[in-house]
Amino acid sequence: MKIGLMGLGTVGKGVVHVINQNGDSIEKRIGEKIEIKKILVKDAEKKRSPLVEGKLVLDPMEILNDDEIDVVVEVMGKEHPALEYIKKALENGKSVVTANKEVIARHGKELIKLANEKKVSLLYEASVGGGIPIIRPLKQCLAANKIYEVKGILNGTTNYILSEMKDRGMSFEGVLKEAQQKGYAELDPTDDIEGFDAARKLAILCTLSFNKYVVPDDIYTKGISSISKEDIKYAQELGYTIKLIAYGKIYENEKLEAWVHPVMISKESPLNGVNGVYNAILIEGNAVGRLMFYGQGAGMMPTASAVVADIIDVVNHIPGKNGYEDADIIPIQDTVSKYYIRLIALDKPGVMSKITGILGNEGISLVSVVQKEVHEDAAEIVLITHHANTGRIFKALDEIKNLHEIYKVASIIRVEED
Numbered sequence: 001m002k003i004g005l006m007g008l009g010t011v012g013k014g015v016v017h018v019i020n021q022n023g024d025s026i027e028k029r030i031g032e033k034i035e036i037k038k039i040l041v042k043d044a045e046k047k048r049s050p051l052v053e054g055k056l057v058l059d060p061m062e063i064l065n066d067d068e069i070d071v072v073v074e075v076m077g078k079e080h081p082a083l084e085y086i087k088k089a090l091e092n093g094k095s096v097v098t099a100n101k102e103v104i105a106r107h108g109k110e111l112i113k114l115a116n117e118k119k120v121s122l123l124y125e126a127s128v129g130g131g132i133p134i135i136r137p138l139k140q141c142l143a144a145n146k147i148y149e150v151k152g153i154l155n156g157t158t159n160y161i162l163s164e165m166k167d168r169g170m171s172f173e174g175v176l177k178e179a180q181q182k183g184y185a186e187l188d189p190t191d192d193i194e195g196f197d198a199a200r201k202l203a204i205l206c207t208l209s210f211n212k213y214v215v216p217d218d219i220y221t222k223g224i225s226s227i228s229k230e231d232i233k234y235a236q237e238l239g240y241t242i243k244l245i246a247y248g249k250i251y252e253n254e255k256l257e258a259w260v261h262p263v264m265i266s267k268e269s270p271l272n273g274v275n276g277v278y279n280a281i282l283i284e285g286n287a288v289g290r291l292m293f294y295g296q297g298a299g300m301m302p303t304a305s306a307v308v309a310d311i312i313d314v315v316n317h318i319p320g321k322n323g324y325e326d327a328d329i330i331p332i333q334d335t336v337s338k339y340y341i342r343l344i345a346l347d348k349p350g351v352m353s354k355i356t357g358i359l360g361n362e363g364i365s366l367v368s369v370v371q372k373e374v375h376e377d378a379a380e381i382v383l384i385t386h387h388a389n390t391g392r393i394f395k396a397l398d399e400i401k402n403l404h405e406i407y408k409v410a411s412i413i414r415v416e417e418d
């Protein structure tokens with residue numbers, strides 16, 4: 001499977017990294033090697049990674065007219081000339097993967113029609129929520145539902161700015177600069193700050209969720225440029241957090257409400273804890289109920305994760321192109337965990353030392369021990385172990401169970417701390 005990559009910025013570099021890092025395991029999984037054959041850039045003088053040596057081109061036609069290239073991956077950004085390149089690729093019978101929300105939100109309808117006519121794929125998972133899987137779940141896993149409502153934090157840059165202003169008392173300009181350095185912001189950060197990027201993403205989500213074609217111009221859009229440190233302080237005093245929210249709802253009369261606006265979010269809302277570059281999307285469907293999708297909405301590797309998954313999806317739709325190896329499952333006895341153990345024992349001196357002795361022989365040490373009387377002659381003993389080999393825990397419990405002072409091993413629960 002030969003790829004033509006258009007763009008080698010934050011996302012393009014991520015795609016090169018992921019394919020370089022995970023190429024072998026991907027090949028094993030899908031039965032096909034993904035090879036980046038050519039990469040389109042604008043600036044021939046920029047210093048680039050040795051990984052892309054010999055692949056760079058400045059003329060888009062070198063990719064679009066290359067018969068060996070099966071998939072064009074557009075990660076250049078901006079509406080033009082990306083739109084024209086995507087169209088040309090589809091016309092030439094190539095599948096297209098793109099992260100470009102501007103192009104999909106404005107021209108998705110005609111592009112999907114063209115892809116269908118040409119019997120090729122047009123995939124755009126990275127266009128909404130970066131690394132969060134949301135497009136494919138809406139198209140496939142939730143297809144049985146009537147979706148009523150879509151609500152979320154859809155822009156990583158503005159969420160990062162608002163979180164950092166609140167938590168570190170940073171200035172708007174200072175945090176924006178950080179977001180740009182981290183590769184979160186659009187080329188023109190006004191797109192992020194004024195809410196246009198979130199509106200493009202909301203247009204895509206509303207179209208998929210409500211089955212009505214929604215474009216960014218339909219969406220009332222207000223960004224965060226007027227949010228000051230004072231607003232953030234007052235919000236905290238009043239028990240709220242300010243978030244840039246994108247909201248879409250379909251009413252029974254089939255009318256839609258769709259807007260992007262700063263919102264005072266109460267402490268109880270699941271969106272309140274979504275901080276930094278993280279995005280979250282809440283979906284309400286009539287069969288599935290409420291769902292929340294959460295993850296990094298921008299950045300090199302999370303976004304590349306979605307782009308490369310789309311490339312894999314193209315391969316998976318070629319008949320006979322996937323295969324799985326047999327799984328080698330680690331026996332539960334060989335796994336390691338802390339354990340909570342509750343025992344019912346005879347309330348008599350010496351019982352505890354027998355129990356700790358058996359555990360000690362298996363190299364199991366204890367974080368805590370609690371003992372309570374439950375009857376005249378019975379006590380409940382609750383132990384929390386340090387990390388231990390599960391096989392040794394089982395062996396020790398078998399021995400403990402057989403002590404005549406033990407009535408029963410009432411519970412064994414794994415303990416996790418993160």
Ligand SMILES: NC(=O)C1=CN([C@@H]2O[C@H](COP(=O)(O)OP(=O)(O)OC[C@H]3O[C@@H](n4cnc5c(N)ncnc54)[C@H](OP(=O)(O)O)[C@@H]3O)[C@@H](O)[C@H]2O)C=CC1
Pocket residue numbers: 006007008009010011012040041042043044046075076077078081099100101126127130183184185186187297298299300303
């Ligand atoms: N950054 C992120 O976290 C996310 C980005 N996206 C989307 O992904 C896309 C790419 O974003 P990002 O990687 O951040 O963008 P960058 O600005 O970092 O990179 C753009 C790349 O495209 C190349 N390029 C731009 N215009 C042209 C042109 N006309 N001809 C040839 N090459 C061109 C640039 O070339 P050169 O290197 O020579 O300058 C550069 O390599 C955008 O649509 C964005 O909205 C989606 C999700 C998350």
Ligand SMILES: N[C@@H](CC=O)C(=O)O
Pocket residue numbers: 127129130154155156157158184185186192197297298299
């Ligand atoms: N600029 C965007 C990038 C991802 O789509 C954002 O900050 O969310």
Ligand code: NA
Pocket residue numbers: 125126127128129130131132133134135306
């Ligand atoms: Na996504």
